Amino acid sequence: MKLRKIKKEIFILLFIAISTIIHAQSNKIEYSEPKKYEIADINVEGLKHIQSSAVLKLINIKIGNTILIPGPEISSTMEKLWKQGLFEDIQIQASKIEDEKIYLTIILEERARVNNIVFSGIKESEETDILELLPIKKGVQITESNLQTSKNLIKNYFIEKGFFNATIVITENENTKEKYLSDIAIDITKNQKVKIEEITLNGVSELKERKIYKQLKETKRKRWYNILKRSKYIPKLYQEDKKNIVEKYKKKGYRDAKIVSDSLILVNEKLVSLIINVNEGKKYYFRNISWIGNSIYTDDFLNKIFGISKGDIYNETLLEDKIYGLEGISSLYLDNGYLFFNAEPVETNIDNDSIDIEIRIFEGRQATINKVIVNGNTKTNDHVIYRELKTKPGDLFSRADIIRTQRELATLGYFNPETMGIDPKPNPENGTVDLIYNLEEQSSDQIELSVGYSQYLIGSIKLILTNFSLRNFFNKEAWRPIPSGDGQRLSLSATYNPIYYQSYNLSFVEPWLGGKKPNALSVSTYYSVRTNGKIKSEAPNAYGDWKTIGVSVGLGRRLKKPDDFFTLNNEITYHKYILDNYALPGQSTVTKFGSYNSVSLGIVLSRNSISQPLYPRSGSMFSLRLDVTPPHSLFRSKQKNQEILDYMEKIEEIANFSNQELVLHYDSTLASVYETASSEMKTVYNSQAREKLTNEINEKSLRWIEYFKISFQTKQYTEIVNKLVLETRIQMGYLGHYNKDFRSPFERYDMGGDGLSGNYYYGVETIPMRGYDGNSLTPADGGYIYNKYGAELRYPVSLAASATIYVLAFAEAGNVWNKFSEYSPFKLKRSAGVGLRVFLPMMGLLGVDVGYGFDADNTGTKGQWLPSFVLGQQF
Secondary structure, three states: OHHHHHHHHHHHHHHHHHOOOOOOOOOOOOOOOOEEEEEEEEEEEOOOOOOHHHHHHHOOOOOOOEEEEOOHHHHHHHHHHHHOOOEEEEEEEEEEEEOOEEEEEEEEEEOOEEEEEEEEOOOHHHHHHHHHHOOOOOOOEOOHHHHHHHHHHHHHHHHOOOOOOOEEEEEEEEOOOOOOEEEEEEEEEOOOOOEEEEEEEEOOOOOOHHHHHHHOOOOOOOOOOOOOOOOEOOHHHHHHHHHHHHHHHHHOOOOOOEEEEEEEEEOOOOEEEEEEEEEOOOOOEEEEEEEEOOOOOOHHHHHHHHOOOOOOEOOHHHHHHHHHOOOOHHHHHHOOOOOOOEEEEEEEEEEOOEEEEEEEEEOOOOOEEEEEEEEOOOOOOHHHHHOOOOOOOOOEOOHHHHHHHHHHHHHHOOEOOOOOEEEEEEEOOOOEEEEEEEOOEOOOOEEEEEEEEOOOEEEEEEEEEEEEOHHHOOOHHHOOOOOEOOOEEEEEEEEEEOOOEEEEEEEEEEOOOOOOOOEEEEEEEEEEEEEOOOOOOOOOOOOOEEEEEEEEEEEEEEOOOOOOOEEEEEEEEEEEEEEEOOOOOOOOOOOOEEEEEEEEEEEEEEEEOOOOOOOOOOEEEEEEEEEEOOOHHHHOOHHHHHHHHHHHHHHHHHHOOOHHHHHHHHOHHHHHHHOOOOHHHHHHHHHHHHHHHHHHHHHHOOOEOOOEEEEEEEEEEEEEEOOEEEEEEEEEEEEEOOOHHHOOOOOEEEEOEOOOOHHHOOOEEEEOEOOOOOOOOOOOOOEOEEEEEEEEEEEEEEEEOOEEEEEEEEEEEEEEEOOHHHOOOOOOEEEEEEEEEEEEOEOEEEEEEEEEEOOOOOOOOOOEEEEEEEEOOOO
């Protein structure tokens, strides 16, 4: 590279001295006597990759120009070509001279291009990162400029990683096989990371030093307690931290504070020290605050909203927020159509330590919405989006309505909330504005294949289509791969264990029934079988199962009062429970046999204002649900109720007969043959006796289950600082009865574990409790009332559309009781732990927690760490 640079300088000096080197073919040029020539033609030779036309456009001399030879035109052309850095050699020759005309030939030798880039001294992952930064790529022409730029970029890359003393040597090696290709060798020596030994603050007296050190968020001293932030010296981040210091002072009233100087002292190759000299200045206070230009709102009203009073510490950041923040003065105007509103705070007087502020307002005219345009919905149909918009043509402009619209679109789950944007196009001339919503579709459908363990291994498959289109179900062209875009929800799931359990579920939700109002229709049906662990083919006489068949139909609608975050849902559900030699613990109203039915009306009042479904940072959700069945025992006479109870007491003893006792109870004539009968015949006799018992129970015992059930839950999301979110929640439920003699054996509460298997069967509501085994907190006679409280601190690792990932720490407490008389809301089982959540498109929510249970469960076990798994559900 040095030889090329010397060669270039020699050429330039030569041409400045003698103007040009021209080889005449037919005429001799006298350099001592310059002469004017007209350029008849310019030919470019020697190019391999660069086009001749590009060179001719670049140079100053053109065909038809009259130039002096020797003269400055040729010199300037040579210099301009050299400055491009693209050529190894440049010559301009006169190929022919005819009278006053000259024919020029520009002979160029291009610089080599990159054949290969070879690194040494760094990891392969670092090579990949660096290659993305560099301007030199394979096939790119090598110039001094891009080599120097590459060296600087590599240097900065390692400085940002703390390798302040990294050395980079870039060497160009000519390719022996190809003249115009070169290999680039980049040798990197990272050396040791440079850490900060000490940071000295000079001039700090009004604020405590620890508060100043806290502002150095990315520039930390070498201390044992700085675990999360290492003491790396990164110049770019250090500059930002210095701005943080000044900003901290200004928030405390030190309007004139500044860092007057700072020094970097090299202690050794591994350590540096920083000295920061601060001039704090005087502390200022607000004094008189006045308003100019306001006609819509009075001064008193604006002062009340403004919230800054005479004597308050002067804070420019607070001042800006009170004017332009979401709850500031601007929101009053922007939410009322005044799109062209502007407010400018001006310091009108500074007297000692007091500052007078005059806020100059331009209200402008109210703007109405002209057009609403949606871009980026490649899958979701327009009508699904437009029906959620709170901003419609003809409405007054409202920033609050825009924010609400973005929230509604994010809640759908079809679009990436992190890239969602609004682009207003105001027209001051006619007082209108066009609103353009820019959306990015994200996959919201899920297919879940999972295996869980809670008492036994269980596998499941679930397909959830959140943006389904039923009307296109029979349209072949719409299957890409499934009909979608109408915002309907279709869910199909199957759960299976070959011995203990299996279930099947189908549900469908139309959120806008009829398409005009947000009235949601939901339909679902399900079937489940839970066994006592025996295999029917191997032990038919011992086998028992509990079958549940259910159908539900619901209709919900959004409310306008108290606000339109509220919804009211009504649901009718029918359950049929079939017990065949399956005993429910702690029950006197049902036996091991028989069919039992329930019809319930569910009423749910809920409110949901969370900002987005995957990683909410603000908002809340609460739900109050009441499920009631008809009070069948109140409709029957006391005598009939007593007859049922007497019969149930009697039949309970019969239901617990051995197989032989049960057979002989219904047919005493078989006494002589049962003992000697084959096993096959005994199975037949047993089956017939069970059938008779079941028919008798169905005829004489309790057939319709009765209960009322109250459930309440609430969640609150608060962003503490920069995406760090606190979720707090409360859950409680009560399964009540109309008659204490007819408590429902179904719909009870089980608490403990991760809830994976418990959520798969019907007739029992499982309440997960991390840090405890499944069902380990449930009373032996079943749970009829429960409380649960929890708090979760979350921080995101990734919020990309391709994967939402966050880590969490949790603490929760809860318990479940059998009777109201046993209820003690502060006698709770406690746990805490950490976890991870990953939401992947087409896979749903995945996660794992490790929880520690502080209190003893029903088996007496306590003080153990237990993993909990999340598959498409939340705790």
